[in-house]
Amino acid sequence: MLGAGALILGLLVVKSLVPTEQVRSGQSSLEPVSPRALPSTAAPGMPAPPRPGVKAASSPATASPDGEMEALRASLLERYGARLSEPSVQLRMLEQLMRYFQMRSPDGWRELMEDFLWKAFPGKYEVLMALLRNRLDYEKWMEANASYLRGLDEKQRRAALRDARGRLFGPETARQLWASELRNQAVADTFQALERMQGASLSEKLSTYKQRLDAIYGDAAPAHLARHPQETMNRFLGLPSIQQELTGMAPAERARSLRTVRKEMGLTEEALRRWDTLDRTRDARWEAGTRYMEERAELARTLSGEDLEARLQEVRFRYFGAEADVIAQEEASGLFRFTRPRHWGRN
Template sequence: MSLQAKRVLGTSAAILGLLVGWRLLPAGHTSGAPPSPGTTSPRDRARPTLVGTPAGRAPPMSGAVNAAAPAAEALASELEVLRLSLIERFGSRLHEPSVQLRMLEQLMRYFQTRSPDRWREELQTFLRKAFPGQYEALATLLRDRLDYEKWVKDNDAYLRGLDSKQRRAAVWDARNRLFGKETAQRLWDSELKHQALVDALQVIDARQDLPLTEKLSAYKARLGAVYGDGAPAQLARHPQETMNRFLALPSVQRELTGMTSAERARSLWAVRQEMGLNDEALRRWDALDQTRDARWEAGLQYMAERTALARTLSGDALEARLQEVRARYFGTEADVIAQEEASGLFRFTRPRQWGRN
């Protein structure tokens, strides 16, 4: 057999083993077609029936192997495939607590499905064999993770009774106590960064003396302080989310509302440019803003006409006129608007969010 063929067969076996391990295929079933009951292979038909063997029962095979041996071998092979897949996915960063925890949580789900009553023992056995050099750290993190889960469940009612600030303080107190402060901060690093930005935006929004351009500068400075050298990468990965957080500030929306259309277009372009969007993306957003402006202008005119009609008409007569008005303002989208109104949603009574809707 060629080396390439061996590699293909080895890869296929690994994939099938992984699928079986994750219950995507039932154990022992690696074919697309189920075996047909009552069918026999040519080899089976050629095998003579021993005298005294009941019909339909397979004759005993000489040198039969205990079924437990191949089952154990299959399990070992399955777990080895699992180990290799984990190393491939997490190995280069397995020294990081957050990566360790992510791997452990995946393994928890795997072993809980596989062995609901003994999943923890089997998981620890797997960790000891698969990652002997990191077993102590992984076992400790697993224990702390389970203790934290129990604490959250036991204190659910208490936490619900707290306001957001008190709840955050209580949760962090438990995390620091169970995991250690340094490990807890590394595990929930993204949450800490997110909260730091939320707090910063609240401060920026409260600064009524700052114009939009200075608020944007303060926001970018805070992004740099929170993410450090990773700020450009964060912006590149989440440009719209980062931009929307700023545009959603009530003070920013008020300032945009007070601008002329041309001033507002220039301000939105500047915000997006500062968020790292390239020229092509900036042009797409500008075109979308113009489409939204036209839609909102038509929508507000429609609502004014609708209100006037509702003063003099009702029932079927009102609906008949509204169908005409909706078709005039919204064209092919008229039926969608009608369905929304029938469900109680009037999209053009919602606040206008410049740069967002």
């Protein structure tokens, strides 16, 4: 049998309920089922483990965990111990333990897990057990309300989930557990709001974007930007309205605008210079591609077959040099890269 430390680290990654979840197929329901109206998740007929402070000769707290369970505890403390007071970290640990004990005993995993939690984390046993019960109740609620949730629009669905989570976990704990999902939703809402800013310039939208990020991430905004500058920049530049405005700019103005966006996203001067060089390389490639496609179309009007291909080989080499063979292979497969849209700052 694999050691517990290796097994707990090697468990298959299964999508958890937090921070996001997919609505499962479940019983048909036109109205939501109240979270607390569901059957209790307590194992029927199983005696409750002794609580902290209650001593008995047969108490599990006095039993020494075997080597495998001790290795499991050590592995969990190494991974989660520094932040085990945070509900989101506690829940990640519990979900990993659920998978671990379900692999060991599909029918008796709950009792094994509760016994382990009491022995391994007696000081946090009550908190962890309450969170586990709420997590299982939430899973049942999601299954019972799958049809109901599918019938809601996005705004209604968010409200229904927020209400259920608040009732099951408490508003503050729910906010912490789903903080990442809520931030992602707020960022998505920001992009929709930017697209609705009719008549606003790129610089105005960029300013609004940064203000929204500051509001969403708070004091952690600079750290988030430092960790994800490329993603943060690309998502803004990828907005259709931003691409449309960049397309309408003169080359020099467009270069200045791209540099401003990147600078506002926290890129260093050295990184900005690399981007400037890459932009010039891309511009030259697209200019060559445009001229090539025009010349190609002209040749196709007067030549065909082998004669056309022979001339195209010459033209490709003139425009693309060593890359000419790659262009030819793409065209043979039906791909004409220079007929695709130009995405400024991306290709």
